[in-house]
Amino acid sequence: MSHESTTAGPLGGTDPIAAAAREPGVALVAGSAGVIGAHAAAEYARVPGWTVRGAARREQSGTAWEPLRADLSDADGARADLAGAADTTHLVFAAYVERGDERQQIEDNTALLRNTLDALRDAPLRHVTLYQGGKAYGAHLPGFRTPARERDPRLLVPNFYYAQEDVLREEAARRGFGLTLLRPEGVVGYATGNPMNILMVVAVHAAISRELGLPLRFPGSHAAAEALYQVTDAELLARATVWAGSTAAADGEVFNVTNGDQFRWAHAYAAIARHLGVEHDEPQDFSLTSTMPMHEETWQRMVQRHGLRPTPYADLVRWQFGDFLFHSEFDNVSSTVKVRRVGFGECLDSIDRFTELLDRLAEQRVVPAAGEARAALTA
Template sequence: MANASVALVVGVTGMAGINIAQALKSPTAQGGPWTVYGAARRAMPTWFPSSAVDHFITFDAVDFNDTNATLAPLSNHITHVFWAAINVGRDQEDNIITNSTMLTNVIKALMPIIGPLSYVIFRYKRVLRNILAHFNFLGQPGAAQHEPPFHEDMARLPHPNFYHALEDVVKSYASDIRYTIHRPSIIVGASSRSVYNALVMLAAYAEICKYQNAPFRFFGNRYTWEHFSDMTDTRVLAEQHVWGAVNKKANNQAFNCTNGDVFTWKKMRGVLCEEFGVEFVPLDDKDGLFDLVDEMKDKGKVWNQIVEEKGLVKMKLEEIACFIGFQYLMRSDFQLVSSMNKSKEFGFFGYADSIKSVRFWIGKLREMNIIP
């Protein structure tokens, strides 16, 4: 007998997508047993755990004809879609057009559909002043800021943001589908195909420092160094996605998703130095802030040498993460802390220790041969 729950995870090779697929294939997954289709634009990478999916499919979601040809035959089979895809373009307008097109193409290819279709949307929470989505508004007059702890019913900030556009696309189909929206913080996980993978970025920076016998410096400001932040383990994020997909109470709701604890970057910096084998360098901002973006702009060849010498998964430095985005984040003037009260009130109690999360995922990145 065919499984009643059939998931399509779009963007399955990213750090969120992998964990959503693995959570669905767990013997204890809510709503299971699940049949999982994992979708990506490119072929399965060597490090991808093939056991995470029953079927791996490829298509270009920007191209409707390709998307439709691949997904239309599955339209009476798929019961849930988990959106973990992202296409980073030239600017925010490009991001809005491209990512909205991708999501719209997938929805159109799967409709009409027999029975209710539940879309579970993965996105960064809007309360981060669009740091990772719209850098050029930062620091400008009138760039409104919500007061932490951030909660789900805060108004959208007045800047273009493609995650808002994705939310609007889904809501436009509200008469046909159910959905939940998940808003993580700084995400920690393991993949070489995630644009905003902070741990891979930090590891590359640390390895370049070691290779060149240079100090591993903090590139944020004193406020971020001393004040609280939170983060999201991709396993917690995946667990919340599955919970949201099968619990009717969560239908058409948005939920923050963090580990449930807080830390200072001063403390986390010590953990990173220990894990990467570099000397801890206290923040010294007497002569201004250290500019990581400027430091890394000509380090592509150095990283290529490290990849070659260590036999790592081949990826260019600019493919690893967005240095400018994370540097902006580390120079905030507010505490990056979100409330998990709504999730708990609705029945989700997932959590993780952020220090242990960082150690765990650094270990996984090494196992996957993505970092030394």
């Protein structure tokens, strides 16, 4: 499909659904139990004519796509588990494993991609989408050049993003399929039992603060509260994924994909407090990782009284992720000019989106609704 034949969307870019519907295929989303993967699979499932499968180690139920139980860390296992996906035309690779050792992180995550590509070696692959992130620019280090642009050079510091990209480009050149690399930052969305998600950090911290009758405080340093930050809505990223898989101009390219704005956590927390009807106070620098597990009993009482989903507390939020983001004291800004020039022009107001998604979590009974009364404090 030529780039010129794509349909203009309401924001002057490409309508992902209309573009993909012109040339239906079979999508396989690796890592479909995660926030990014689940949203990507759901978005592909909305496209008329497409067959969609989602591969994950955890059980998936009630999905709009065909679930596959797959262990991609083992080469032989991956071939067996993905045997039913031999007709895949579009691979969306969102699988990831966290490792404390950087060398092991590179080795294990590169193996996930290699094993998946090998398992699909006879599939009629037309396109592969691979996700990276701000670490490609050094967002995990003490400061980096902003706004980050796709043409910025790699870092000397090893990174599994680089290793995966090299593997993918080599395979694409050898086998003749297209590829696109998308770089989101701070993905905001929800997937059951997936705790590495800044939305859940904010939602659960705010809910417990309100339950205890406490003002909502940004749980990080003053400098981090005032630094510019950016996020990527999981639904927006999913639409960019479908767009990339059906747009010739995206082939071989790397694109930053964020909501298109920046904000300060100080302002976001103030807006969230107003939305929830609680007081707001100055930032208070403390460790979420050490503090929030001690409020598990409070959360369990909230689950019972408000009829919330009985997700194990340990699976609800990864507090370490919040501590990392909320102690980043430098601006985190990526340019999205490149992706907009090529045709994907969607954008969102991030603070407004936080409040919208908090309401959605309440509708799904993940957290209490903003209007529900908190319990009286007990001794």
